[in-house]
Amino acid sequence: MPAIQSPESVEIHPDVELVARAKDGDVAAFERLVRQYDRQIFRVAQHITQNREDAEDITQDVFFKAYQKLEQFQGNSKFSTWLVRIAVNESLMRLRKRKTSKTVSMDEDVHTEEGSIPRDFAEWRPNPEQEFNQSELGEILRKTIQGLPPGFRTVFTLRDIENLSTEETAEALGLSVPAVKSRLLRARLQLRERLSRYFKRKESQPA
């Protein structure tokens, strides 16, 4: 499998100019940034909160906060990583509010050993996703990722779904690179284990 890490670009990212223009009050430049990243921010928020209404509110809040704090963005990281970081914080705050007394953080449940050792060694079908229609597959994937602790779900979302590099993921979450790698491994193995019941090779396939 090819490397998943995105290549580091040495060229100046086009966002740098858009951000500079937006800082100078250029509405169209900020609008371009919103259009560029609204889908990604919505997806991140939806993955972490698992709630559509929350994801819509968070998407609005993220861009509003970004607008308010635009002067503070120094360009040390990508603009998109900065937005994702705001989205993660807002999403975790929503989860905390929803759960009231229970703390939700990047550390919740990550100390459990559950799922860290593979148990299911059945071979998967060559293209298991093709055995299901789009809505069935979507339901399986949603249900499965929902079962992960938020700390694992968030790392998997940023690294594997949004394709951030390990370093960008660490930066967005305020974690060390080894912590991201460790959580990513556990997240991947837990998802693999849970999906195996749907995707493994067998005589009678589930409906």
Add this chain to the structure above:
Amino acid sequence: MTCTDFLARLTDYFDGTVPSGLVAEVQKHISECKHCEVVLDSTTKTINIYRNQEMYDFTPELEERLHSAIMTRCYGAEKQTAK
């Protein structure tokens, strides 16, 4: 290389960051251990399936609604309608 060693290297293997001296060892282990071969194959498929499947609808209507709400919050209704 043991199965535990292999698992410890799995993330680096996906990232293409296994130290060059260890790549051959990892590949040798995969070719000799059926369990780890299955874990590698099914984990690869897990990542690819999640990456390729758009799990949540983001319709043009939703985008327009969000876009309009964001721009109004940031710049106010007047500037929006004037644009």
